[in-house]
Amino acid sequence: AVLPFSPDQNILSTESHEESSFRDLQIGQLNFLHTTDTHGWLGSHSNQDNYNAKWGDLVSFVERFRENVVGENDLLLIDTGDKHDGNGLSDATVPNGLNSTQIFNELDYDLLTLGNHELYVEDNTVLEYYETVLNEKFQGKYVSSNVEFVNDDGSLVPFGSKYRYFKTEKYGLRILALSFLFDFRRFNKRAQVTPVLQEIEKKWFQELTETYSMEDIDVLVVFGHMPISDTENREINQLHAKLRHIYPNTVIQYFGAHTHIRDFVALDNKAYALQSGRFCETVGFASIDDITKESPLVSRTYIDFNLNSFLHHSHSNSIKEFETDRGTEVNERIHELRKELNLTTKFGNVPSSFYMYNKPLSSPHNIYNFLTKRVLPTLKRDSDNTADVASTRIIMINTGAIRYDLYEGPFTSDTEYTISPFSNTWNYIQLPMALAMQVESYLNGMEPIMTLNLPGEQRRQCPLIEDKTLSRGYTTSDDLGCKGDDTPHRSERQYRIPNVVQSIESTNNADELVDFVYCSFIQPFVLEALNDLNEDQNIVDHTFDDKDCKIYGGLSIKDLLREYIISLN
Ligand SMILES: Nc1ccn([C@@H]2O[C@H](COP(=O)(O)O)[C@@H](O)[C@H]2O)c(=O)n1
Numbered sequence: 371a372v373l374p375f376s377p378d379q380n381i382l383s384t385e386s387h388e389e390s391s392f393r394d395l396q397i398g399q400l401n402f403l404h405t406t407d408t409h410g411w412l413g414s415h416s417n418q419d420n421y422n423a424k425w426g427d428l429v430s431f432v433e434r435f436r437e438n439v440v441g442e443n444d445l446l447l448i449d450t451g452d453k454h455d456g457n458g459l460s461d462a463t464v465p466n467g468l469n470s471t472q473i474f475n476e477l478d479y480d481l482l483t484l485g486n487h488e489l490y491v492e493d494n495t496v497l498e499y500y501e502t503v504l505n506e507k508f509q510g511k512y513v514s515s516n517v518e519f520v521n522d523d524g525s526l527v528p529f530g531s532k533y534r535y536f537k538t539e540k541y542g543l544r545i546l547a548l549s550f551l552f553d554f555r556r557f558n559k560r561a562q563v564t565p566v567l568q569e570i571e572k573k574w575f576q577e578l579t580e581t582y583s584m585e586d587i588d589v590l591v592v593f594g595h596m597p598i599s600d601t602e603n604r605e606i607n608q609l610h611a612k613l614r615h616i617y618p619n620t621v622i623q624y625f626g627a628h629t630h631i632r633d634f635v636a637l638d639n640k641a642y643a644l645q646s647g648r649f650c651e652t653v654g655f656a657s658i659d660d661i662t663k664e665s666p667l668v669s670r671t672y673i674d675f676n677l678n679s680f681l682h683h684s685h686s687n688s689i690k691e692f693e694t695d696r697g698t699e700v701n702e703r704i705h706e707l708r709k710e711l712n713l714t715t716k717f718g719n720v721p722s723s724f725y726m727y728n729k730p731l732s733s734p735h736n737i738y739n740f741l742t743k744r745v746l747p748t749l750k751r752d753s754d755n756t757a758d759v760a761s762t763r764i765i766m767i768n769t770g771a772i773r774y775d776l777y778e779g780p781f782t783s784d785t786e787y788t789i790s791p792f793s794n795t796w797n798y799i800q801l802p803m804a805l806a807m808q809v810e811s812y813l814n815g816m817e818p819i820m821t822l823n824l825p826g827e828q829r830r831q832c833p834l835i836e837d838k839t840l841s842r843g844y845t846t847s848d849d850l851g852c853k854g855d856d857t858p859h860r861s862e863r864q865y866r867i868p869n870v871v872q873s874i875e876s877t878n879n880a881d882e883l884v885d886f887v888y889c890s891f892i893q894p895f896v897l898e899a900l901n902d903l904n905e906d907q908n909i910v911d912h913t914f915d916d917k918d919c920k921i922y923g924g925l926s927i928k929d930l931l932r933e934y935i936i937s938l939n
Pocket residue numbers: 407452486487490628629630768769770771772792793794819820821822891
């Protein structure tokens with residue numbers, strides 16, 4: 371056994387850092403910095419000081435960290451995808467990601483891959499393939515073991531390398547890297563995703579594991595757009611069981627993504643997994659020491675994405691000492707791009723803050739409450755589409771369509787993209803009231819598929835930190851305990867949100883028919899709900915399919931929000 375796992379004891383850190391404002395990183399032989407689910411947030415969070423660093427600052431951080439801290443040890447820089455949908459820097463261009471991709475690619479990743487957001491829309495997939503997969507600097511380093519790109523002529527090619535086998539620079543550690551996307555089904559026609567368990571049954575994988583046996587590998591790195599805590603589908607656990615069977619005694623380090631949480635999981639006593647949050651709020655750090663010995667040691671730290679943290683962990687004494695030419699140049703490009711895309715154009719003022727998780731759904735300061743009560747009812751259907759209007763209307767959205775809190779203060783073009791970046795349309799079906807009224811509770815009884823996890827999801831109970839001298843922020847609990855965040859914070863109060871929320875407007879309660887309007891992303895789930903409910907209750911003699919769904923028209927969520935805010939001022 372590599373290390374007898376017991377929370378907060380096997381990390382290399384002593385726990386004596388509480389008095390300093392930072393918990394220090396524990397450098398090992400092999401160190402990792404991990405980003406994930408950046409979703410275009412390359413220009414910092416203007417509303418939150420905790421996350422005030424820009425992508426150029428991360429470029430500087432990596433350079434300084436390598437020079438001043440890593441020294442004779444090894445460092446690998448890893449990203450696990452989802453680079454679009456969430457911020458104006460990526461989403462205000464056509465195609466989405468046109469300029470932000472080049473800025474993102476300034477970081478010299480050793481291993482990178484794609485997320486589901488690189489696969490929803492054809493343009494994004496094509497851009498990702500040509501700009502990043504085929505980018506000379508990432509040759510061999512862009513890995514995707516279970517996704518293929520569909521060429522113009524219809525032929526399939528791997529979306530990057532199937533694997534990477536290499537030796538680290540300093541210790542010459544032999545690394546085999548694989549990368550898997552979770553079982554994502556909504557990919558566009560320029561891509562093909564094979565579920566991980568099917569992929570590893572293929573010949574190439576059998577041959578690979580014969581070529582690189584346990585004796586040829588010091589560390590197996592499995593990084594991908596896949597949650598590391600997955601109680602519903604257990605994909606990572608199934609993958610791990612297979613890999614452990616092939617490599618019974620190899621150190622395995624996983625890097626996960628997609629659920630937007632800070633997380634560290636001990637899969638067994640020689641296999642660990644790190645997941646590093648979302649939206650450039652976190653740089654994940656992990657280290658492994660004494661790798662070739664019988665008992666390697668592991669550590670993890672979630673670094674807040676801000677300048678104080680970056681300076682501290684890179685042992686820089688001042689901004690002047692910290693900033694590198696390349697980092698400064700990247701920040702200038704971000705500044706220019708923000709101007710070019712008019713992201714600071716102000717449309718109005720948000721009167722008070724509205725939160726996704728920090729206020730309960732019943733609170734007027736909850737963003738879903740605000741949207742369903744105030745904003746969604748302003749939706750107008752296209753004017754050439756007014757026949758057969760029922761006098762009751764339900765408008766339903768998936769809570770995952772909303773990506774970020776709405777803060778009091780200026781409402782800019784960028785704010786729109788941070789709240790709801792998607793260009794989903796509004797569709798509708800006319801339904802009997804008895805059926806329409808049941809869809810919400812049906813969908814909310816399903817697993818959390820159309821929502822986003824709480825960013826600070828508490829899997830293991832850690833004490834709530836209520837010290838008022840600390841700033842609000844992440845107080846993460848993971849398999850190594852409660853001290854993974856680099857900065858001790860005061861806990862945020864968090865409330866669960868359902869899969870979907872809806873507004874109901876009625877002009878005539880006796881009406882038997884309802885215009886059931888919903889955003890197009892949830893159409894398959896709505897159809898499933900209707901057919902399942904109807905099968906049980908036989909309300910109508912009909913099986914619902916896409917042909918029943920009509921275009922309702924009207925402004926997107928982000929445009930409705932903008933119009934609403936303008937109307938307040
Ligand atoms: N057109 C879309 C695409 C996605 N969503 C929401 O995003 C969720 C996935 O986001 P991740 O960052 O976790 O990959 C998805 O479950 C939807 O809730 C959307 O609303 N519209």
